[in-house]
Amino acid sequence: MRTLCASTLLGEFFVIGLAGLVAMKLDDVSQTTVWTVCGVGMVLSLLLCGMLTRPGGVQLGWALQGALVLSGFVVPMMFILGLVFGGLWWASIHYGRKIDEAKARWADQQARQEAGEATA
Template identity: 70%
Template sequence: MRTLCSSTLIGEFFIIGFAGLVAMKDPDLSMTTVWTVCGIAMFLSVVLCGLITRPGGVAMGWGLQGLLILAGFVVPMMFFLGAMFAGLWWASVHYGRQIDAAKARFAAQGGAASADAPADAV
């Protein structure tokens, strides 16, 4: 799960940066505000890569997905991109857990098979 979720978060890192470039064109927003918000969100996406397997890591990832969708009020294209990345996040979590479970089953079967093998069968 960690690999899939981290890949999604790194993709979001770049999307947040590009959204910041678009938001800079808005005359109502100061460059300081845009890059403070984008910088925090970009930092959060990178930090979450390391927190995925910790308790609450997936929930914080869902929070970031919600923030990306809400960014659509500033950059309208973020409604679409935020929803797309929320779908990717769901797929990363869902299929990542299935892959982890399959790996655990495979390791358990491999461990049992190697314990049953004769000592000279290497």
């Protein structure tokens, strides 16, 4: 799960940075505000890559997904990109857990086979 989620978060890192470039052209938002918000989002997405296995890491990832969707009020295209990354985040968690379970079953099966060969 960690690999898939981290890949999604790295993609978000770049999307947040590019959204900052778009928001910088807006007249009603200061550049300081844009880069403060985008910087926090970018740093959070990188930090979450390392926090995924810790308690609350996945929930913080969901909070980032929500913030990405809400950023559509400043840059309208972010509504779509936020929903896309929200779907990717869900898929990363859902299928990542299935992959982790399959790997655990395979490792258990291999350990049993090796134990059976050792006793034979």
